[in-house]
Amino acid sequence: NAGVMQNPRHLVRRRGQEARLRCSPMKGHSHVYWYRQLPEEGLKFMVYLQKENIIDESGMPKERFSAEFPKEGPSILRIQQVVRGDSAAYFCASSPSISNEAFFGQGTRLTVV
Amino acid sequence: GDSVTQMEGPVTLSEEAFLTINCTYTATGYPSLFWYVQYPGEGLQLLLKATKADDKGSNKGFEATYRKETTSFHLEKGSVQVSDSAVYFCALSQNEKLTFGTGTRLTIIP
Numbered sequence: 001n002a003g004v005m006q007n008p009r010h011l012v013r014r015r016g017q018e019a020r021l022r023c024s025p026m027k028g029h030s031h032v033y034w035y036r037q038l039p040e041e042g043l044k045f046m047v048y049l050q051k052e053n054i055i056d057e058s059g060m061p062k063e064r065f066s067a068e069f070p071k072e073g074p075s076i077l078r079i080q081q082v083v084r085g086d087s088a089a090y091f092c093a094s095s096p097s098i099s100n101e102a103f104f105g106q107g108t109r110l111t112v113v
Numbered sequence: 114g115d116s117v118t119q120m121e122g123p124v125t126l127s128e129e130a131f132l133t134i135n136c137t138y139t140a141t142g143y144p145s146l147f148w149y150v151q152y153p154g155e156g157l158q159l160l161l162k163a164t165k166a167d168d169k170g171s172n173k174g175f176e177a178t179y180r181k182e183t184t185s186f187h188l189e190k191g192s193v194q195v196s197d198s199a200v201y202f203c204a205l206s207q208n209e210k211l212t213f214g215t216g217t218r219l220t221i222i223p
Contacts, residue, residue: 004156031209042202042215043157056210091156093211102211104149104156 002026004094004105005074012111013082021077021108025094032075033102034067037089046090049075082112115140119203119214126193126221134188134217136177136203144205146170146179146186151200151216160188160201195221 005024013019025032030051035043045059049069060067064082069075079086089109093102120135138146145164149157161170166181175190186203198221203214 006156033211035211035213043211043213045210045212048209056208093157101147101159101162102206104158106156 004092004103006090006092006105006108008108009106010109010111012113014113015083016081019079019082019086019110019112021079021090021092021110022074023077023092023094023105024074025092026103029094029096029103031095032069033093033095034075034077035091035093037091037107039088043091046077079110082110084112086110087112115144115205115207115210115212117203117205117212117214119201120217122200122216123218123220126219128195128221128223129192130221132188132190132193132197132219134201134203134219136186136188136214138184138186138203138205140184140205140207142207144207146177147204147206147211148175148177148186148188149202149204149213151202153199157202193219193221195223197221 032049034046037043047060047067048056064080066078089107091107093104095102116139147162148160150160151157161172163170163179169178177186177188200216200218202216204211
């Protein structure tokens, strides 16, 4: 059973471009979470999704950020018109439907130049 | 809202020293508590957990006890090794959401 897979591991974007981060949860996991880690800081919750539904997006900036978890395929975190302040590590985690233990991917490190 | 406060770092210890990293929490209900570890360039790995008051989580020589009366979940290890050098995060889980502390960077010197 492969772990949570995130790609790409590193992503460089120029200001104003779009960033698309992908997360494939562990097999059998229907809950996906996205977190952002700024340099030398802890992880900040962004969004919690189940298949085809956003359950809690209270940590997501209101503009430029969106997330989806379609019926088929990976979860996508999309950042439009990136700015330097978006540079961070973005971690995805997944959990089974009835457990509160989350398994993390290795993260995508986004650098905006 | 829920919050986790953990010991500021960085922490530097000699090999075989005793380790304590303090963690306290604020939550409205009865959360589960976790310690995660992050090695350089990696994602977070679950180190140990406790789901109710007085539970003790343990793994790889690390221990933490869920203390409801002091709302604490301090991480301890009796004899640290160089390979324990990492960033340690305390977290609580409630309503399907994990809330993390800011992390404590631990460096063990030979």
